[in-house]
Amino acid sequence: MTTSASAPFPWTNPAITPGQSPEPLLPPDPAQLFRRRADRLRQLADGNSLRDWLLFVADVSDGQREVAALPADAPPEGRWRADLEALxxxxxxxLPAAAIGAVEDVLGQDPGTLTALANRLHNGAPTPADLPAAPLVMAALQLAWTRHAAHIAPSIARPESTMTTCPVCGSAPVAGVIHIGMQSxxxxxxxxGLCHTAWHHVRATCVACGDGKKVTQRFIEGDSGVARAETCDSCKSYLKLLHADKAQGLDPVADDLASLALDLLVGEEGYRRMGANPFLLQAI
Ligand SMILES: [Zn+2]
Ligand SMILES: [Zn+2]
Structure with a gap:
């Protein structure tokens, strides 16, 4: 069964009824998510300075779509190695030769070593030796956590709309998506960016520290207008904001990767990113 790429995808196009509270959580749909990501990455690659990398991540997304159809019969912490083996x-x-050797090494390691590796990547603190296998290990972690979230997220009690980390897995957000044209x-x-849960969060305040007075949006003149950086002068952090009305097929991970120039701009001004992109550990 296939779905048209142009059909609304609830994960990035939530149904919003005027006068009613927004859905607090949008659980992921793994089958659609990875297919749409691959499409979006190939669309964004044209003319992008990270073209080859975006096309590689698109291939990874194709592999993830296939593996996402396999049953997830264990908690994510114990599941991702089997997903890596399938991927x-x-x-x-x-894969380049260095990555082939590195992934084969990871597959041969004991559970304690694998858990330590997953924790380092999850915390955005890999060692240089972790990097050759990192994209595939992150892809496997995404697979395990996303299928978990698809089942768990709908049963989670209504979270506060000021949560700074994912209600399912505890990761910092990879990006925010803005939906305009609502009464509000x-x-x-x-x-x-790990389990692909989306959660509603109040606007116009810094997600990291809650300050609403020293928040500014920065963007690159003349680009597509999809990505802006919301910078905060209270805590010197920033979060990428993606505007859904500017791109039908928007994908937070893909659009974040493709707007690296904006990260470089605000990074030079001394702002620190809130959450890492799973596929940026190696690209920069
Ligand atoms: Zn999560
Ligand atoms: Zn702040």
Whole structure:
């Protein structure tokens, strides 16, 4: 079964009824999510300075779509190695030799070593030795956590609309998505880059520290207008905001990767990113 890429996707196009509270959580749909991400990455690659990397991550997303159809019969912490084992042969033709050796090493390691590796990548603190296998390990962690979130997120009690980390897995958001044209003047959902849960969050305050007075939006003149950086002068952090009305097929992870120039701009001004993109550990 296939779905048209142009059909609304609830994860990035939530149904919003005027006068009613927004849905607090948008659970991921793994089958659609990875297919749409691959499409979006190939669309964004054209003319982008990270073109080859975006096309590689699109291939990874294709592999993830196939593996997402396999049953997830264990909690994510114990599941991701099996997902890596399923993903690896699908992606082997696209990998450089260093990555092939590194992924095979990871597959041969004991559970304690694997858990330590997952924790380092989850915390955005890999060692140099972790990097060759990092994209595939992150892809496997996404697979395990996303299928978990697809089942768990709908049963979670209504979270506060000021949560700074993912209600399912505890990650910092990879980006926020702004939906305009609502009676409320717009809604913001924060998106998890690991388990792909999205959660509603109040607008116009810094997600990291809650300050509403020293928040500014920065953007690059003349670009597509999809991505802006919300910078905070109270805590010197920033979060990427993606505008859903500017791009039908928007994907938070893909659009965040493709707007790296904006990260470089605000990074030079001394702002620190809130949450890491799972596929940026190696690209920069
Ligand atoms: Zn999450
Ligand atoms: Zn702040």
């Amino acid at each position: 690896y042969p699908r992606l082997r033709p696209h 003047g717009g809604l913001r959902y924060l998106h998890c």
